[in-house]
Amino acid sequence: MNAATAGIARTRQILSTVPDPEIPVLSVLDLGIIRSIEETPDGGLRIEVSPTYSGCPATAMIEADIRTALQNAGFPSVQIVEVLSPPWTSEWISAEGHRKLRDYGISPPTAAATPVCPRCGSADTELISEFGSTPCKALHRCHACLEPFDRFKCI
């Protein structure tokens, strides 16, 4: 491993500890919003980030958190570039992210018409509201255990 790839591997490791402010069990890497990581000739980092929703209030906070984490780890010069195209999709959430969402009680975004209840595993569920407590979630209810739950929206 040369010096450049070692720096990028370390950057990825640090990013894996930066939580999404709205669903803190997910890191920004799990969320799939990190589009590229590059080392610049002057020894800094250039990171491309895609917003999940254009109106997501957490976008500015995520960028600030990334910058802070990397600066604390000894990368003084961090350039964050917002990339819109191609637009972020929930399909970019990692398999690890799906597992973490389920453990946290949020049904991950899958193509299934009715999501599986993250509490009891039943597929006998219904949509209560297209919009939930944050822009990225919808509210469902499980007919088996009768509990309401959030589902990460497919977008």
Place this chain on the structure above:
Amino acid sequence: MSEAVAAGGAPARPAQLFDYLLRIADTSLVLAQRLGEWIGHAPAIEEDLGFANTALDLLGQARLLFAYAAEVEGRGRSEDDLAFLREEADYRNATLAELPNGDFGDTIVRQFLIDAYQIVLYGGLRKSRDARLAEIAAKALKETRYHLRYSSNWLVRLGDGTEESHARVQASLDRFWPHTAEFFDADDLDRAVTGAGIAPPVQDLRADWLRQIEPVLAEATLQRPPDAAHRWYGKQGRHSEHLGHLLADLQYLQRAHPGARW
């Protein structure tokens, strides 16, 4: 979406691109402000969240467009300056977006008509020769599909609901319908941006728009109103009496405390 943007033609002047970006951005901003008025007043918490989340998406889209417009203008104005510190006649939103919320059904009908319009507009803009506008449109289109699904579901529930709810949303539809003519009535600016390959021809978007809304109207057992002459040109800065009141609310904080930060 069948509309392709023109391949060649005269490039748009920066002032034309700026004005055109404001038309799209202002419609989203003004509609977001209207939806925000429902927060705490919607009939159920789910609808409070629905309107709030839709408003947030619209605001996010407006911000991307304002930031771009500010760069195109190149006079040092920020996205906040454009959103908060223009005079009423400088806003370029479609008139329908500024009309008062009325009852829940009125808001759903207005939303449905604009959601479907934004679907066909962003669908066309996705292929714009202006790369920045194309990527904003592609992003916005995904969110707008969600908005249209929400407003369509409610329109069907209300239209195909009780006699009372049916009569009320049909009346809303009749009242709002003439305002939709503005979307598809090309003026000089529309022709300029279409000729430059920046935007799809607005008059051609109407057929796609009707294809979006007619199946929903049928399921909602609502009658499509007859087309009528219209006399509203919000997109040219000639607004109804309602926009001034909305802007008083929208701009109050920035006018009273210039440069205020949270």
